[in-house]
Amino acid sequence: MSKARPPTGSRRNPRVSEAILDAAREILTERGAAGFSMEAVAQRAGAGKPTIYRWWPTRADLLMDVYEREKLVSVVPAQSDDPNDDLLRYTVNLWQFWSTHTAGQAFRGLIAEAQSSPAAMTALRDRFLPPRLSTIREMLGRILSQASAEEIDLRARLWLGFSWQALLQDQILMEEVDIGRAIAIITCPSGA
Amino acid sequence: MSKARPPTGSRRNPRVSEAILDAAREILTERGAAGFSMEAVAQRAGAGKPTIYRWWPTRADLLMDVYEREKLVSVVPAQSDDPNDDLLRYTVNLWQFWSTHTAGQAFRGLIAEAQSSPAAMTALRDRFLPPRLSTIREMLGRILSQASAEEIDLRARLWLGFSWQALLQDQILMEEVDIGRAIAIITCPSGA
DNA sequence: CATAGTCGTTACGCACCGTTACGACAATTG
DNA sequence: CAATTGTCGTAACGGTGCGTAACGACTATG
Numbered sequence: 001m002s003k004a005r006p007p008t009g010s011r012r013n014p015r016v017s018e019a020i021l022d023a024a025r026e027i028l029t030e031r032g033a034a035g036f037s038m039e040a041v042a043q044r045a046g047a048g049k050p051t052i053y054r055w056w057p058t059r060a061d062l063l064m065d066v067y068e069r070e071k072l073v074s075v076v077p078a079q080s081d082d083p084n085d086d087l088l089r090y091t092v093n094l095w096q097f098w099s100t101h102t103a104g105q106a107f108r109g110l111i112a113e114a115q116s117s118p119a120a121m122t123a124l125r126d127r128f129l130p131p132r133l134s135t136i137r138e139m140l141g142r143i144l145s146q147a148s149a150e151e152i153d154l155r156a157r158l159w160l161g162f163s164w165q166a167l168l169q170d171q172i173l174m175e176e177v178d179i180g181r182a183i184a185i186i187t188c189p190s191g192a
Numbered sequence: 193m194s195k196a197r198p199p200t201g202s203r204r205n206p207r208v209s210e211a212i213l214d215a216a217r218e219i220l221t222e223r224g225a226a227g228f229s230m231e232a233v234a235q236r237a238g239a240g241k242p243t244i245y246r247w248w249p250t251r252a253d254l255l256m257d258v259y260e261r262e263k264l265v266s267v268v269p270a271q272s273d274d275p276n277d278d279l280l281r282y283t284v285n286l287w288q289f290w291s292t293h294t295a296g297q298a299f300r301g302l303i304a305e306a307q308s309s310p311a312a313m314t315a316l317r318d319r320f321l322p323p324r325l326s327t328i329r330e331m332l333g334r335i336l337s338q339a340s341a342e343e344i345d346l347r348a349r350l351w352l353g354f355s356w357q358a359l360l361q362d363q364i365l366m367e368e369v370d371i372g373r374a375i376a377i378i379t380c381p382s383g384a
Numbered sequence: 385c386a387t388a389g390t391c392g393t394t395a396c397g398c399a400c401c402g403t404t405a406c407g408a409c410a411a412t413t414g
Numbered sequence: 415c416a417a418t419t420g421t422c423g424t425a426a427c428g429g430t431g432c433g434t435a436a437c438g439a440c441t442a443t444g
Contacts, residue, residue: 115360241403
């Protein structure tokens with residue numbers, strides 16, 4: 001593997017980081033979150049552990065990068081004249097994206113990691129989730145145009161929880177109709 | 193530690209299993225899910241690893257037992273004439289129960305474990321969750337008396353996800369008012 | 385041509401994993 | 415009153431992964 005990767009001296013070698021991210025993705029796909037270790041990634045990428053730790057100090061960093069890298073080319077929120085349908089589309093696409101068993105495994109690994117590593121928990125809450133939650137809040141805001149920020153935030157948590165619950169139970173193969181029903185409940189007009 | 197625990201010969205020694213469960217609980221409380229290892233439990237309990245593995249073949253088994261053991265004396269679903277308030281009470285009590293940082297840590301560890309161990313995932317879905325979900329379904333059924341089983345099930349998932357999302361983000365210290373709002377949304381009459 | 389930064393290799397000490405072998409022990413069985 | 419049976423603690427095993435350190439090879443920079 002390292003044969004096809006000539007050294008670049010004192011400049012960072014982009015081929016290395018690509019090889020590492022590729023290896024991480026492949027391992028997640030083939031062996032799931034269970035087989036994901038820094039050792040395995042290093043070996044598969046033909047890289048050294050110190051190199052990985054230089055750019056991704058934490059397993060969480062690497063997992064987030066793998067996730068991010070694929071999300072860019074996969075899930076984009078639409079904006080039609082039916083915001084309710086936009087949210088449904090986005091959710092279905094996201095779950096589909098997760099079920100490719102690459103990003104989904106990465107996310108699962110990240111959440112699991114956060115349960116035993118305070119640093120990973122911080123990364124999850126302060127770096128990973130906020131931009132994603134704001135996307136959801138925006139879509140919810142278009143649906144419930146006259147709801148308060150707290151009201152939107154609460155429903156975003158409901159949406160998040162519903163998605164997590166499915167992902168973490170390996171039950172993301174849900175009928176689109178049922179997802180739609182759940183979203184209808186989450187976006188039901190507040191009764192008061 | 194083993195001084196105060198005379199051997200009982202060919203009969204199982206109840207003091208041993210109690211010591212192990214106590215040790216597991218203490219470690220979860222003091223060090224969280226991160227510091228929870230079979231080695232640490234064995235050492236603290238003054239027991240041998242083989243003894244632990246004899247009765248709890250999996251870490252998930254031990255975690256579930258720790259959780260179960262405390263739940264019995266903590267959270268009981270009420271049944272007043274206001275089923276909506278019953279569900280709120282139950283949820284608040286459950287979150288309070290989790291935030292004691294014993295059962296909550298155990299649950300978090302169990303979910304994390306399930307992300308990398310198929311056996312733990314099976315145990316979680318087939319043994320741990322069903323009785324708890326049926327409790328929720330029952331309460332939801334009293335609120336939405338004329339809803340279909342699928343409808344109830346979907347809302348149970350929403351409730352579950354909302355709770356998990358809070359637990360797994362270390363955000364179970366929520367205002368009772370907000371919990372009530374979320375439950376109001378989950379139990380909103382279906383619009384169709 | 386010296387410097388600085390990147391990279392792979394190797395190896396370290398540490399923590400856990402899940403299992404095995406063994407001997408001490410006491411309740412039981414006959 | 416032995417022999418049996420199952421429980422228990424101890425010690426140790428090979429294996430895996432962790433995160434870090436030391437080293438030498440390399441090349442763009444200045």
